[in-house]
Amino acid sequence: MKYEIVIGLEIHIQAKTKSKMFCRCDAKYFNAAPNSHVCPVCLGLPGALPVPNKKAIEQCIRLSLALGCNINMFSKFDRKNYFYPDLPKAYQISQYDLPFGYEGNVNIDLSGSREKQIRITRVHMEEDTGKSIHSETKTLLDFNKSGVPLVEVVTEPDFSDVKEVLSFAKRLKQIVKYIGVSDADMEKGQMRFELNMSLRKTGETSLPKYKVEVKNIGSISVLEKVITYEYNRQQEILEKGEIPVQETRGLRDLSGVTYSQRVKEEANDYRYFPEPDIPPIIYTEKEIQELRQTLGELPSEKKARYINDYGVDAALAETLTATKAKAEWFEKAIEGVEDKEVIVAVGKWFVGEVVALMKASKSKLSQLKIQPKQLVALVQLLKSSKISAPSAKQVVVAMFESGIDPETYIRENGLEMVNDESAIQAVVEKVVASNPKVVADMQKNPNAYKFLIGQAMKELQGKANPQQVDKLILARLTSGSN
């Protein structure tokens, strides 16, 4: 490839709070009647004043900490001034030079279990705007969203391909959900991306002379499409020996196709200045420490612990820690279990069977009938050869469907493993006797006998250990007929 991508991201995340950022209106506006969650403050009426929501600030600081940022102990809000109908005060309360968090970093996974560090420039707090709803003849305004708290994460231009961007986006979403800063539900617009992208010749290290901004990208899949589209568009221009225009581009639909919205030269001067209605926000080391303690174990920390303490491999650890709910289910199951082999097996059965069944039936983890400890019981029955692996799959389906105890189901359905060697031996004799041709083939093909294992297992209704059957058949054949 002749050109290399240079990308920086800005991500807006709606913080999960009861009330809006600067007033007491209900912040949960999804599906609410237009302009039903409004008050003098979020409508920008004359004389109304903002009072900052402490909980929202704490969410911003918590995310800053989770992203490894330093915290400005002395911070403040600033006004970003511009006119737009859905911006009721004609300024957005944001943070200019003293964001709550700055200089952090996040590790993302690349293929081949490689990792890359993405630098976080800053994490700051601001308020959302209202919503303009355009029709052909008029524009309607809904201020329910006005003043909803937003946490904005800004990265350094550290991404050099689309996979890194997607990996970061997923990782950030995971962290945000883990620590409860937001539900990050993209369909509800709770997480939105802004892309800063340019291309440089492969091998060059300095930043390109231009930057294209694409705003309001509402999902990770559209983000991917936009990057591909922009790559082609910018490459075409560069191929002609020209430099793409420094501009802001928008999206008309979900196809990823961008169009020119505003050329930088006519960009707004936002006339930032400190918000005089809100005194500076001051935190102590102790308060920050207390906030840090509320984070709990972060996904990367959990993953490392699963690998180190339980001997789970990286891929399984990644899947088990993908969501906090999954990890919690797994941890509830293995609580008090010492045997690492059992722990790993529980992880595999959980991810391989339970989660697969869950996906197939579109049910949620919180609605599961199978209980964590029941899965452990099943794994232990398997390990102590009380049940065969094929039977266990049948049992887990039953457990998933009804929540039945594995012991009960096994007993009721006669799935106990046949551990009586003489009983197995009898079946082996019968199978050998009724398949003389296979026995004869053994001369040419030593593996021909494998067919007999299947036959014997069938005869035993799968309730025997296949290895044991294998051993007995092989012993019977090599010892000749007697």
Place this chain on the structure above:
Amino acid sequence: MNTKYQTIESLHKELIARSFTAVELLNSYLENVDARESELNCFVSQTREQALEAATKVDSMIESGREISLVGGIPAALKDNFNWIGTKTTASSKILDNYVSPYNATVTQRLLDANAVFVGKTNMDAFAHGSSTETSDYGVTANPYNTQRVSGGSSGGSAAAVAANMSVYAIGSETAGSVRGPAAWCGLYGFAPTYGRNSRYGVVAMGSSLDRPGVLANCVEDCALVTDIIAGKDSHDATTIPVEKVEYRKALSADHTGLKIGIPKQFLDERIDPQVSARVREMLAEYEKLGATLVDIDLLDPKYAVAVYTIVCRSEVSSNLARIDGIRYGHVSEKKAESVLDQIAYNRGEGFGNEAKQRSMTGAYALSAGYYDAYYKKAQKVRTLIIQDFANAFKQVDVIIGPTMPTVAPEQGVTKNNPLFGELADMLTESSALAGLPCISVPVGVNNENLPIGMQIFGPQFAEQLVLDTAYIYQTRIAK
């Protein structure tokens, strides 16, 4: 009924004693409104219906033996930049001509809760931009002492209403000298406590870091008493001082021995009208006779305060007024606009008066990229120096006294061709406003043309009691 110079407390006692009813009291003040309003133009809107309802309620409360607050049933006036549900809140600008507020300012709410009776919303300089009410879109408020003169501003309507006995007291607001100035020119007491003591919630913002509601009244007791009701922490204003309740009236004392009074020489130099400075010197001599020590002090020249105030305030104004865009409320232009931004420009261009436009533009300029450091940031640095300057002064003295305004009330028309009239007239009040100091203007008599002279007293932040007490010494032992 004689309404001349009755204090709130004496009227309250008579209401309780049923010497007259609240409705009768209201009517006697409304007679004064009828008699002089056409000549003075104190009100943007009169609220007789609401006043009658409130007074009737107070009467029934008294009848049923219920306790009423000191301001209950006492006729008052509210500056037109205070939101009051169901009334027009225009801030004397035509751009808000039809704006009816859906919510109450905290000050309004606290007074309504105390059964205040508001006779009307008073005229002011549009958006409080000025010291004359000449920038009002509803005409100038004439000075009750001489109707050829201005009443001062921006709370000129409030001052004239009290001076003409149309209300017992009035609520005003001050950004530099908008309470003190008109009080001085209309012969009243005008008190503004420390910045953050009175909530700004629901007061149409001018300069957010400077604005503070205040009281205009005929005596110190009334200023203290009304402040006791309106002051205190407000969960709707993040800049309020975290003290729930104040009680200045009960603690009022004219018995301060060894009071050290600072006299800044910059406040009494050749820039001040000689009659004004002479009168203030006489009053200072009276304090001295009562045992106070007069200390000459050196403060930063007021010219710095004028510059800093002009930049800081106009910058904040440019941002605060931007919300009035005609989209959700305010004037809507009939002109056909090509774009929504053009529509906003037409709405604002037609709706705002010249003063608001000029202040918005200069403020936006001071905040612009490339100019911010040279203007706004530098102004904030000098503001810090002014605050330090006062802190140093208050190491030597308890309070500082000087003239409130450099002159007496000027002739109407004074602001024509004088685009900085407001800021220059307020030159002696801007430094204390920038430092958020509690201050009061007291009426110290008249000049040879029978025009009132005001003398201001200010103290360190949170020293409201000392400032009020110093004024109380004047009222009870000097003015008598």
